[in-house]
Amino acid sequence: MSSDGSIRIWPVAGLPEIEVGADLAGMIHAQAVAAQTPLADGDIVVVTSKIVSKAEGAIIELADVTPSTFAEEWSQQWEKDPRVVEIVLRESRRIVRQLGPVLITETHHGFVCANSGVDQSSSGAHGRIVVLPKDPDASARRIRARFRELGVNVAVLVSDTFGRPWREGQTDICVGLAGMHSMRSYIGEVDPHGHEFKVQELCVVDEVTAAAELVKGNTSRIPVAVVSGIEFEFDDDATMAPVLRDISRDLFR
Amino acid sequence: MSSDGSIRIWPVAGLPEIEVGADLAGMIHAQAVAAQTPLADGDIVVVTSKIVSKAEGAIIELADVTPSTFAEEWSQQWEKDPRVVEIVLRESRRIVRQLGPVLITETHHGFVCANSGVDQSSSGAHGRIVVLPKDPDASARRIRARFRELGVNVAVLVSDTFGRPWREGQTDICVGLAGMHSMRSYIGEVDPHGHEFKVQELCVVDEVTAAAELVKGNTSRIPVAVVSGIEFEFDDDATMAPVLRDISRDLFR
Numbered sequence: 001m002s003s004d005g006s007i008r009i010w011p012v013a014g015l016p017e018i019e020v021g022a023d024l025a026g027m028i029h030a031q032a033v034a035a036q037t038p039l040a041d042g043d044i045v046v047v048t049s050k051i052v053s054k055a056e057g058a059i060i061e062l063a064d065v066t067p068s069t070f071a072e073e074w075s076q077q078w079e080k081d082p083r084v085v086e087i088v089l090r091e092s093r094r095i096v097r098q099l100g101p102v103l104i105t106e107t108h109h110g111f112v113c114a115n116s117g118v119d120q121s122s123s124g125a126h127g128r129i130v131v132l133p134k135d136p137d138a139s140a141r142r143i144r145a146r147f148r149e150l151g152v153n154v155a156v157l158v159s160d161t162f163g164r165p166w167r168e169g170q171t172d173i174c175v176g177l178a179g180m181h182s183m184r185s186y187i188g189e190v191d192p193h194g195h196e197f198k199v200q201e202l203c204v205v206d207e208v209t210a211a212a213e214l215v216k217g218n219t220s221r222i223p224v225a226v227v228s229g230i231e232f233e234f235d236d237d238a239t240m241a242p243v244l245r246d247i248s249r250d251l252f253r
Numbered sequence: 254m255s256s257d258g259s260i261r262i263w264p265v266a267g268l269p270e271i272e273v274g275a276d277l278a279g280m281i282h283a284q285a286v287a288a289q290t291p292l293a294d295g296d297i298v299v300v301t302s303k304i305v306s307k308a309e310g311a312i313i314e315l316a317d318v319t320p321s322t323f324a325e326e327w328s329q330q331w332e333k334d335p336r337v338v339e340i341v342l343r344e345s346r347r348i349v350r351q352l353g354p355v356l357i358t359e360t361h362h363g364f365v366c367a368n369s370g371v372d373q374s375s376s377g378a379h380g381r382i383v384v385l386p387k388d389p390d391a392s393a394r395r396i397r398a399r400f401r402e403l404g405v406n407v408a409v410l411v412s413d414t415f416g417r418p419w420r421e422g423q424t425d426i427c428v429g430l431a432g433m434h435s436m437r438s439y440i441g442e443v444d445p446h447g448h449e450f451k452v453q454e455l456c457v458v459d460e461v462t463a464a465a466e467l468v469k470g471n472t473s474r475i476p477v478a479v480v481s482g483i484e485f486e487f488d489d490d491a492t493m494a495p496v497l498r499d500i501s502r503d504l505f506r
Contacts, residue, residue: 169456203422
């Protein structure tokens, strides 16, 4: 953390449309240098999952999809594209809620979200659908490794925009990470007045991705932001696993 | 937003222990000046609900609480203080889940959270329990009005630390606001490539409170942070109402 405890968040603008095979870290690094805000050791780079998916080719051609009978019937009832519904089902390992036109699923990664995180904005527009990266932690690790090749030691978070129960509106949450732990724990610590903390563990990576959205979230939809000034210890063994609540501990699945 | 689109977040350190009747805005204003980081028009001040509750006297003496039979029996089963459980029940209008020692309730305000947001860290420590402010929007409005008297036009958010389904770890979310809207809407807008946005509404106030936690969340538990550089239009009619999902639209209540 900086001497006054402040953090700074800024967008990395000017990235081109991302194609399969794109060197995301290289492009981000170059744009940050061009904008005279080069990355520094200890920064956290937050990358929207959509461009990670595009770079990795996590894209499905609608023409290649044959919907199941289940997908066909449900789609007809709610005027959805049955091929898109089929992709949503394939990307899931469990349907958590299916009510009216809403489909809340658990993805193969273990994320619970609407439509398995399948990008509905591009539905049919180009006959292809962007899905979540197959292994977002691995994606983040590859991007982080490439940044290290380029000379900067940064943590990398992959973000996506999810809804949540009980509250309207969406927020950006973390779906993949590299180089930093997901949680900051206060278990057993006491506050300055001698009380033990009510808060036991904060999901710092979800807070960082939410913060990053604040500079990405404008009509130009900048897909990358950098957060500077957060104190963390680098750890290359960190994964999203501690964030994914086991179903045995879950009251809403 | 600043010219480079960046935002800055910093903690307001040095506040004393808050007593009933404390002038929070006055104290925050004075500390910010003392730290040579005075507040500026357009800043967002994020205040932890706990100090708002303390200033407003949203505190219950355990000695004054007579637990119901229901609270007595359930507390005994899970080794809880029946008076604290009674307070949790009184602060709720609905029990959303009750399983083992976990009690997820809907508060009178409409927030769904563990233990009605009752501060468990102070349980019994001083024979008193801090509960959520009675009307956190009104609290925020009062604090904002006082800042205006002091010469700065800022939005005010009241934050609390909540868990969530499906994901471990807690994050700071917004429970009260004044001067800015909760949501940023992209409905009907298209991205630079002509696709309509998947994301329709982002709950910007929850993202700001999450961001603020990143500078508050250390062992000194600084209860106030300031966020600079976010573009928003002031609106004195804004409330938390758009964030509270109606039960008719909710799949998990």
